[in-house]
Amino acid sequence: MAQHAPATVVTANALRSGKVVWLTASDDWSHEMRAACVYLDAAQAEAALARAQARMGEVVGCYLAEVRPTPQGPEPLHFREVFRRDGPSHAARIPA
Template identity: 60%
Template sequence: MSASKPQAQVARIVTANALIEGDVVYLAADGTWTRLLPRAQVFTDKDAAEAALAAASRRQAEVVGCYLAEVRVTAQGPEPLHFREDFRRRGPSNYAHGKQSAA
């Protein structure tokens, strides 16, 4: 029998879109919404992540489309594991404006 590798712990963040501006936002540890991914609260406990998601989803006057996104934790903070999340944080893709025009 071959020994199986231990599975890496999955880290998650709560993300959504700001209701008025539509910007991608992340739930910070202090309960506020931040547009900066490095300031997002990282959850390694699945139950805690789901509880935070449930609470965030009730904040309908602030955000829409809340969900959990998987991240890897780096020295610079959380980094998206999925292409979609990396793409979302860069802004609209139809033409250069907003965040893209500043890059």
């Protein structure tokens, strides 16, 4: 049985503020993960990542983060993304 690539979002840090941002469907940056464009196709995700990485005057450290799509927006699959989304003051909310 073939495995499907996980859903992903493009994330980075805003160059001037250092704050975490996510790429939206309109190729804007949002400070809200729920606004991130979720890519179900690996080739589309890689193309979006390449476009984001070319925006050196806006962001640094672009990469793809695995998520689970939900009606409320993408939910991160890894602790790092939960931490980046919620910040250190919300670490107690992270499921075990």
